[in-house]
Amino acid sequence: MIVQTFLESRRHIFSSEEERNLNFQQSMRTSFQLNQRNERGFSKVEHASHHHQIPREGEREVTLRGKPGKAVKYGAEYARNNGIPVILFPKAKDESNGLSPSDVVDTLRKFEVDFILLAGYLKLIPAELIRAYQKSILNIHPSLLPAFGGMGYYGMKVHKAVIASGARFSGPTIHFVDEHYDTGRILAQRLVPVLANDTAEELATRVLNEEHQLYVEVVEAVCEDRVVWRKDGVPLIQIKENPNEFR
Template identity: 35%
Template structure:
């Protein structure tokens, strides 16, 4: 049974999707053992508490720079014995000291079809605003491994939705979360925990056979 640590910063809707998936048996051979928040008072902490999951708060504001903060996160992940780290609405870009310590063991969800609308500065509603400005007809979300560059790690799963003519950034965000993020993130976590993801030449190959 692999230990899953989830990093959060806000409301924790993706965390809730993971908690629900674990309870319903969608996530196989994995258990969420700890939720780490970058700030106190994040509602994601309540979600974890309600599910009986241990929590740790490591406030970003208490650290002078990204490296010292990332070192604190790394120390906690090591203490927890994490097998897999999931960034679920975690709004901090971690220093490479973390990604190098856990290569192909950190998973993130990005609310667009990478390589579109991704990289530094592309997060939250801004992603959907830019997609609509460009006039895309489909958008979606990407589940990927995290490496030293923002949103540049190996892609695990992607899913798409149609963009309506009257779409707003808020409606597109909701559509992508409900139809793609909340379904594919737990699926990707389970694939990892079942050892059904292999890496070759920097690309992720997924065994989707039931």
């Protein structure tokens, strides 16, 4: 049977086509949500998939795509080529097959999706989806939140603001998603030094490299039940080699 709760899940993702033949009754089913504004967003998914950096058992069940664009088109095409269903959200005015928020919840439940991973998706997640998937939606942001986060902080704008501020460090943050921009509980961060003569593009490249690694490590921890919640509501990741230590 499909495990229903976050901490009881022993299910993994990013399987190859060959691995899809495994026993998915014990695999985590995961949805990816893409947006056209971040052309690198889907590369996080592809990078992990191609390099087998996630535990082998698992299943990507459905990809939600945003408005048409290069990254979204590529991500949707990649999903379809690997037998992963693609659905359209949010509903566009000129497309009749898009889903409403309540439709998305119903569809994800139909596919028995357990977690949602956002990759370059910049819109607020509807309240219906937040309520249905509490502590089960992850997003990655290219700065050390809570600094340089919130509405309007995305892509190169973040890196330009970091450099202009004189901050000595930046880096990606992975956080759980709530009803607001970039205010959900922080799960993991990775430090990236800001060099004296950095351009926004140079900093962005180094941050992106860390994003690829960090997202994979965090999802692995989620799949291995190594995310625990402190009494004050702060999520921590157990160290794989020593469950009594956290990061």
